[in-house]
Amino acid sequence: MTPFHIPYLSGNESKYIQEVIDNGTHFSGDGLFGKRCTEFLENLTKTKALLTPSCTAALEMAALLLDVQPGDEVIMSPFTFSSTANAFELRGAKVVYCDIRPDTLNIDETLIQGLITDRTKVIVPMHYGGVGCNMSMILEIARSNGLFVVEDAAQCINSFQDGKHLGSIGDIGCISFHETKNIHCGEGGAILINNRDLLERAEVIREKGTNRSKFLRGEIPFYKKIDVGSSYLMSEINAAFLWAQLQQLNEATDQRLLVWNNYLEFFTNEFSEMEFSTGCVGHNGHIFWVIDNGLSHEKMHYALGHYQLLSNCDPNSVAYKTKNICRLSLESKNQMLVFEAFMKANTK
Numbered sequence: 001m002t003p004f005h006i007p008y009l010s011g012n013e014s015k016y017i018q019e020v021i022d023n024g025t026h027f028s029g030d031g032l033f034g035k036r037c038t039e040f041l042e043n044l045t046k047t048k049a050l051l052t053p054s055c056t057a058a059l060e061m062a063a064l065l066l067d068v069q070p071g072d073e074v075i076m077s078p079f080t081f082s083s084t085a086n087a088f089e090l091r092g093a094k095v096v097y098c099d100i101r102p103d104t105l106n107i108d109e110t111l112i113q114g115l116i117t118d119r120t121k122v123i124v125p126m127h128y129g130g131v132g133c134n135m136s137m138i139l140e141i142a143r144s145n146g147l148f149v150v151e152d153a154a155q156c157i158n159s160f161q162d163g164k165h166l167g168s169i170g171d172i173g174c175i176s177f178h179e180t181k182n183i184h185c186g187e188g189g190a191i192l193i194n195n196r197d198l199l200e201r202a203e204v205i206r207e208k209g210t211n212r213s214k215f216l217r218g219e220i221p222f223y224k225k226i227d228v229g230s231s232y233l234m235s236e237i238n239a240a241f242l243w244a245q246l247q248q249l250n251e252a253t254d255q256r257l258l259v260w261n262n263y264l265e266f267f268t269n270e271f272s273e274m275e276f277s278t279g280c281v282g283h284n285g286h287i288f289w290v291i292d293n294g295l296s297h298e299k300m301h302y303a304l305g306h307y308q309l310l311s312n313c314d315p316n317s318v319a320y321k322t323k324n325i326c327r328l329s330l331e332s333k334n335q336m337l338v339f340e341a342f343m344k345a346n347t348k
């Protein structure tokens, strides 16, 4: 089977990792490369950023930071990755699933208000394929009900909505640099803290419950445990790899958008009766999806299944139809093969 995605390489990864080794003094988190990556992300997102070992870790940090407790309810769509739910379930919260929109497969913002109870604490919009949820309406619902918003922006590096980077709009945003993403460092992530009230505690939770970040900035003479926390820093070796990738973020995004737009044209012209990605201004071309009820063996070489729903959904729900979703390979050398496979299978 043709891989959905061949991990992006910029060519400078080994050079920067060698620099870390040659320097020989700093291999743990927030070293020179870590600081460069953080600064880059802060310029891009206009938000405070902290590198993490994964987006999963960033989501878990978010749940700790918001003091999510047993009995709290968290609203998200069932069409997301396991980590989105796990982060809150690990704190004892109940996940309440909300159906999705047929066009973007993102959470249906018009259904959220009806799911809010006096136990609801957080709304977690996941921006599928780097295409934004309706953040203005979600924020309005959250503000009028006193709820937090955590954006699962795992797939969203270099994706924008109304000029704002996805993940920088709610209280907290979580980004992934897993090798399946547009750019990566093997395993990696970042947490974006947009709500300034959460920033000081975010640093503590990330540093194993200590005030070490303040100590390293020379603000206090020693550091100690002051809260709960865990080990949520990205190592300098991963940050060196990530720096090489961030430097080519626009090139990597453009490559994907080129193939993504070719697919859009192909499906619009040849299979307009199918449901497929609609995109939006400012997305990063992370995923091109097709709902295909007649998936043939030929097409399966290039069209891979995706998330299975996190809950048993009503067959009448919009989410239910995603059981027939497939993602198309966004490698430029595969796109002609995808076109051929779809034409040959004669689903027209």
Ligand SMILES: Cc1ncc(COP(=O)(O)O)c(C=O)c1O
Pocket (backbone or CB within 6 Å): 054, 055, 056, 057, 080, 081, 083, 084, 126, 152, 154, 155, 175, 176, 177, 178, 180, 188, 189
């Ligand atoms: C929507 C979503 N959330 C969270 C994650 C987890 O990201 P990571 O692998 O960086 O932990 C992924 C990874 O694919 C994802 O797609």
